[in-house]
Amino acid sequence: MLFFLAPAVLAEGLPDLGELAQVEVSPQLERRVGEAAMRDIRMHDSAYLEDAEIRDYLNRLGRRLTAQIDDWHGDFEFFVLKDATLNAFAMPGGYIGVHTGLILAAESESELASVLAHEISHVTQRHLARMVNKQGQAQLASMLAMAVAILAAHNNPDVAMGAAMAGQAAGIQSQLNYSRDFEREADRMGLQLLEKGGFDVRDMASFFERLQKFGRLYENGAPGYLRTHPLTTERIADMENRIQQRSHHQAVDSLGFVLVRAKLRAADGSPEAAITDFETLVKEHRSASEAAAHYGLARAYVRDKRYDDAGRELAQLRRLKLESPMVETLAAELSAAHADLPAAVRTLKAAAARYPQDRAITYALVDDLLADQRSSEAVPMIEAGVLAYPADPRMRGLQAKTYAAQGKLLAQHRAQAEVYALQGQLPAAIEQLQLAQKSPDGDFYLYSAVDARMRDLKAQYAEELARKKNGEDR
Numbered sequence: 001m002l003f004f005l006a007p008a009v010l011a012e013g014l015p016d017l018g019e020l021a022q023v024e025v026s027p028q029l030e031r032r033v034g035e036a037a038m039r040d041i042r043m044h045d046s047a048y049l050e051d052a053e054i055r056d057y058l059n060r061l062g063r064r065l066t067a068q069i070d071d072w073h074g075d076f077e078f079f080v081l082k083d084a085t086l087n088a089f090a091m092p093g094g095y096i097g098v099h100t101g102l103i104l105a106a107e108s109e110s111e112l113a114s115v116l117a118h119e120i121s122h123v124t125q126r127h128l129a130r131m132v133n134k135q136g137q138a139q140l141a142s143m144l145a146m147a148v149a150i151l152a153a154h155n156n157p158d159v160a161m162g163a164a165m166a167g168q169a170a171g172i173q174s175q176l177n178y179s180r181d182f183e184r185e186a187d188r189m190g191l192q193l194l195e196k197g198g199f200d201v202r203d204m205a206s207f208f209e210r211l212q213k214f215g216r217l218y219e220n221g222a223p224g225y226l227r228t229h230p231l232t233t234e235r236i237a238d239m240e241n242r243i244q245q246r247s248h249h250q251a252v253d254s255l256g257f258v259l260v261r262a263k264l265r266a267a268d269g270s271p272e273a274a275i276t277d278f279e280t281l282v283k284e285h286r287s288a289s290e291a292a293a294h295y296g297l298a299r300a301y302v303r304d305k306r307y308d309d310a311g312r313e314l315a316q317l318r319r320l321k322l323e324s325p326m327v328e329t330l331a332a333e334l335s336a337a338h339a340d341l342p343a344a345v346r347t348l349k350a351a352a353a354r355y356p357q358d359r360a361i362t363y364a365l366v367d368d369l370l371a372d373q374r375s376s377e378a379v380p381m382i383e384a385g386v387l388a389y390p391a392d393p394r395m396r397g398l399q400a401k402t403y404a405a406q407g408k409l410l411a412q413h414r415a416q417a418e419v420y421a422l423q424g425q426l427p428a429a430i431e432q433l434q435l436a437q438k439s440p441d442g443d444f445y446l447y448s449a450v451d452a453r454m455r456d457l458k459a460q461y462a463e464e465l466a467r468k469k470n471g472e473d474r
Ligand SMILES: [Zn+2]
Pocket: 001, 118, 122, 182, 183, 186, 228, 229
């Protein structure tokens, strides 16, 4: 299963069942549906993990794979859901979600990459569109039921059970059988991406085999991944067969992989339990990576507000001379916790020079500059951030906050309008532009730019209303 739609997607008047049953699903339509579902997840799914370091790591890993695809012009976006079950899924339009449980279950970076490669291949082979085009409306209805269940599961387990059962009745079983060919195809293509990306292809079979073993333990309550990607012994044998025929090599896990997993583990369970876990790792030198043990322990101490202890672990990390932006943000966080904002800013400025593309550093730097009443220094930082990531609502939100601190009203409302536009809230965006028009601090060019953007958003909104109306009329 690779289709995922949130209820609000339909409420917004995006393709309703009638519309989809009659037209071929184009890549543009897929992207539109995916974008709407993604917005919905960002705003309403409590499991959505708003952690720039983990998300950016996952996107870097994903890009190592997607860079190997020939003939593909679409974008991919990888995101993380805080959920202990082992699952990953592809939505229309190249949005790929990964549960934290799956990241923690992966024992190597190649294992994690193998699941991403499989999902990426579902997207590039356009399995969703092929399924919908072939099976039409009834099929889509059951997929929607399943999708509602997935979203609900993050917010309320009881609702999810009911919805999943309703979905079952609508014929999910036939869809799962149908997708076996797709599964094989995604395995085959995924393996190629994995090999070209420089990962260890053997880890694909080992990880899927382990997933299958987990599945047997759960019986009916199988982890999500197995329910949506039926994993048969035959499939694993097929994978192993292909791997035999390829040259393979050991791939070294990146520091990012090691630190991201430590960060997730440190956030899991109670702070006390996390501290005990990592203290044991540090003491017994049992951790394969000393860096992960000290970093995880520092993060666990931060949760318990034991900043001095965390500082001791940071000193250990410094001794290891690690090159990672994640160590710098940790250092800045500890300075800020000790109310030493100038030190936090110094650390982050040096880090921003070394890692100019790192969003977590930009977020933290702008936040700390604003907290330290240095908004004029924040302006060039946030402007560079918005230039690099124009579609990032959080970056736009920080931009609005920076201009607000500067007392620049027009610029503030313009930035806030973009936050709402990115969240799909067009009326709120238009309202912000009206406020920008009324702001006294513009000039001819600025007011013209606001007017132009206003026309643009109004046209988009009219189109959205028309789509909604059409959907209802049919
Ligand atoms: Zn699959």
